[in-house]
Amino acid sequence: MPSRTAYSAGLLPVSATHAHTPTYAPITLLCLLLLLRISTTSGVLLGASVGHKPQGMAGHLPWAQGRQTRSYGHLEGETRLRRLYSATRFFLNIDTKGRVSGTRKNNHTDCLMEIRSVSTGVVVIRSVSTGLYLAMSKRGDLYGSVAYTAAECQFRERIEENGYNTYAARQWSLKGRPMFVSLGTRGKPRSGRKARRRHRSTHFLPMPPI
Structure with missing residues (x-):
């Protein structure tokens, strides 16, 4: 042993x-x-029961297909201070006489706007310095209005695929076609009757105050 x-x-x-x-x-x-x-x-069964999608289906999700055109639905009732910078390189301006134009000066007092959401995707734009509302007549002409009217002072705000915003009159249209806020290459407002969604002059970036 x-x-x-x-x-x-x-x-x-x-x-x-x-x-x-x-x-x-x-x-x-x-x-x-x-x-x-x-x-x-x-785990797989649980994920399916609560509506989780496998990673292989990511290509079918909305956010996997690039930036989509949408409105500011989540901003309903909120107010933003912004300078509307057009793709033609002008800041939207409303002077004391109610004239709408574009300026190259980013610190111009008349180009600071108060953008207030009144309903889903619909906003009202008002100059902070002059107190005038951005308005569009039935003929598509832009002007600064002392009085607020829903018909002429409400605009549909929409983010386009290129990241810029467009502002179309809520009330007016031309043969079913929207009429847009627009600044031409010389800073002068274009008639909403001639402006199109695809035009650079109708595209704006809402930029915060300096």
């Missing part, structure tokens, strides 16, 4: 020292694999 010294010194083979010790490693590993499989399957 081997001596106690031989055991403690590790001189005997492993098979001899552990001949009667049961081996649980394969059973333990099998249990772990079964638990992992069950938890993975449950």
Whole structure:
């Protein structure tokens, strides 16, 4: 019979020292694999039950298809101070006489506008310095109005695919076609009857105050 010294010194083979010790490693590993499989399957079923989409379907999600045209629905009732900078490189301006024009001066006092949302996607634009409302007549002419009227002072604000905003008269249209706020290449307002959504002159960036 081997001596106690031989055991403690590790001189005997492993098979001899552990001949009667049961081996649980394969059973333990099998249990772990079964638990992992069950938890993975449950996670997939749970994700499907709450409406989660697999990553492979990301191409079908709206935000995976590029920037979409949309309105400022979340800004209903809120007010923003902005300078409307056109794609023709002019700031929208309303002077004390009610004349609408474009200016190159980004710090001009008459170009700071108060944009207030009155309903989903509909805004009212007012000059902070002059207190005049941006308005459009039925003929498509822009002017600064002392009095507020829903028909002429409300505009549909929409973000276009290029990131710029367009402002179309809510009340007026020409044969079903929207009439837009527009500043030409010389800073003069264009008639809403001639402005089109695709024109650079109708595209504006709402920029915060300096």
